[in-house]
Amino acid sequence: MSTILIIEDEPELVKVLRSYLEQAGFNVLAAGRGDTGLSTWEQKHPDLVILDLNLPGMDGLDVARAMRRKSNTPIIMLTARVDETDQLIGLELGADDYIPKPFSPRVVVARVRALLRRAEPTAAAQVLRSADLEIDLDAHTATRAGQAVELTPTEFSLLTVMASQPGRAFSRLQLLEATQGTAYEGYERTIDAHIKNLRAKLEPDSAGGRKNPRYIETVFGVGYRFVKGE
Ligand code: CA
Numbered sequence: 001m002s003t004i005l006i007i008e009d010e011p012e013l014v015k016v017l018r019s020y021l022e023q024a025g026f027n028v029l030a031a032g033r034g035d036t037g038l039s040t041w042e043q044k045h046p047d048l049v050i051l052d053l054n055l056p057g058m059d060g061l062d063v064a065r066a067m068r069r070k071s072n073t074p075i076i077m078l079t080a081r082v083d084e085t086d087q088l089i090g091l092e093l094g095a096d097d098y099i100p101k102p103f104s105p106r107v108v109v110a111r112v113r114a115l116l117r118r119a120e121p122t123a124a125a126q127v128l129r130s131a132d133l134e135i136d137l138d139a140h141t142a143t144r145a146g147q148a149v150e151l152t153p154t155e156f157s158l159l160t161v162m163a164s165q166p167g168r169a170f171s172r173l174q175l176l177e178a179t180q181g182t183a184y185e186g187y188e189r190t191i192d193a194h195i196k197n198l199r200a201k202l203e204p205d206s207a208g209g210r211k212n213p214r215y216i217e218t219v220f221g222v223g224y225r226f227v228k229g230e
Pocket of ligand 1 (some may be wrong): 008009
């Protein structure tokens with residue numbers, strides 16, 4: 001049974017989310033402050049975190065930053081802020097997904113399921129290779145020149161989708177569909193944030209490979225593609 005940690009300061013919201021998630025078969029932990037949420041996370045090692053942005057004790061973005069320094073636990077951010085910048089900052093910090101408030105608890109449960117599925121190792125053992133990059137679909141790991149590259153579930157799944165068909169240009173919408181199972185047209189720009197993170201981790205070019213990408217090329221006016229191997 002997967003354990004979900006909800007870090008949210010609105011008790012009513014916690015109550016509703018808890019009830020939906022428990023009905024869906026999840027074990028639920030909750031914290032009402034950013035700092036206590038972070039310590040619960042450290043002690044209990046939940047499988048996924050639902051994190052509010054606006055929190056007492058410690059801001060949601062700081063909580064996400066602290067978590068990402070130590071692990072790749074999937075994070076879904078909840079945001080009441082209309083400002084899209086906050087959402088993009090959240091994704092750049094390594095959150096896997098975000099859900100704007102108000103939301104339907106059913107949508108949250110569906111996104112939790114999708115994200116956990118992505119974090120699971122696939123059934124068939126398979127390894128994708130390109131130049132010095134190796135992606136082990138079974139172990140859910142990536143290495144570059146023999147060095148482990150730490151990727152979040154979303155980054156891993158984006159990379160896998162593109163690297164499975166090198167040379168093919170994917171639109172942002174296609175990448176969104178492939179990684180989330182459902183397309184949210186308004187969220188296409190979130191793909192850019194994930195690609196930026198992925199490049200910073202993968203590309204040997206210190207500028208994140210934007211000018212001289214070895215693996216992930218920008219296809220102007222379309223989206224992205226994985227470079228065909230040597
Ligand atoms: Ca809040």
